[in-house]
Amino acid sequence: ALTVGVLALQGGFVEHINLLRKAAATVFAQRSRADAAFEAIEVRTAQELARCDALIIPGGESTTISFVAQQSGLMEPLRDFVQVQKKPVWGTCAGLILLSNQANATKKGGQELIGGLSVRVHRNHFGRQIESFEAPLQLPFLAGEADPSPFPGVFIRAPVVEEILSRGDGPEVQVLAKLPGRVDKMKTGVSLAVTRDDSGDIIAVRQGSILGTSFHPELTDDARIHAWWLKQVLRPLQDA
Numbered sequence: 099a100l101t102v103g104v105l106a107l108q109g110g111f112v113e114h115i116n117l118l119r120k121a122a123a124t125v126f127a128q129r130s131r132a133d134a135a136f137e138a139i140e141v142r143t144a145q146e147l148a149r150c151d152a153l154i155i156p157g158g159e160s161t162t163i164s165f166v167a168q169q170s171g172l173m174e175p176l177r178d179f180v181q182v183q184k185k186p187v188w189g190t191c192a193g194l195i196l197l198s199n200q201a202n203a204t205k206k207g208g209q210e211l212i213g214g215l216s217v218r219v220h221r222n223h224f225g226r227q228i229e230s231f232e233a234p235l236q237l238p239f240l241a242g243e244a245d246p247s248p249f250p251g252v253f254i255r256a257p258v259v260e261e262i263l264s265r266g267d268g269p270e271v272q273v274l275a276k277l278p279g280r281v282d283k284m285k286t287g288v289s290l291a292v293t294r295d296d297s298g299d300i301i302a303v304r305q306g307s308i309l310g311t312s313f314h315p316e317l318t319d320d321a322r323i324h325a326w327w328l329k330q331v332l333r334p335l336q337d338a
């Protein structure tokens with residue numbers, strides 16, 4: 099049985115759980131019954147975290163998630179889960195920020211990060227809430243999935259990876275996706291296409307068991323990344 103947790107302190111955790119269940123239905127349909135048991139749970143305590151084989155940290159507000167995690171004594175168990183036990187973790191947007199070793203805060207004062215990814219993120223890279231946008235993304239790592247259509251990238255006060263840091267003796271940081279040269283951004287709620295050159299902005303990375311994306315698959319009904327990630331999570335568990 100596979101138990102995947104979603105950190106449920108703030109942000110889009112319900113949406114992630116729904117997409118995980120949708121993705122699991124397709125991923126596990128191709129498998130034998132014996133290992134088809136799958137559970138997606140909300141994680142608010144160290145006990146719940148300890149039950150998980152893998153974890154998603156949702157989008158939301160990274161400062162808030164970090165504050166609540168500290169108040170509820172979850173920060174150290176999270177660091178242990180990610181950095182010591184090295185269980186698979188995926189952070190979307192605020193989750194990517196929390197999994198980074200460094201973040202450029204836009205305001206004064208830092209924030210406690212879980213860390214693990216040898217990168218520095220730039221928070222709110224594209225600007226304020228009204229500069230949120232959607233862009234169709236060609237994600238090379240989804241090439242093996244049946245549906246070849248672009249992935250709907252939802253960017254809300256999104257971070258980007260602005261620098262890959264020294265990885266010490268850790269695994270290599272792989273860049274999984276960048277924004278293409280020009281993006282037609284459909285401003286949410288406004289029928290105006292904004293084209294801006296953000297060529298080369300890094301929006302998805304992987305380092306060992308850690309995956310981070312700038313955008314929010316949980317705010318779409320597209321379960322392809324969840325399905326891809328579940329397969330990545332399952333692979334080493336099967337070999338073990």
Ligand code: GLN
Pocket residue numbers: 156157158159160161190191192193195221222254255256257
């Ligand atoms: N800008 C937010 C932060 O710093 C992240 C935005 C998001 O997750 N939608 O936490």
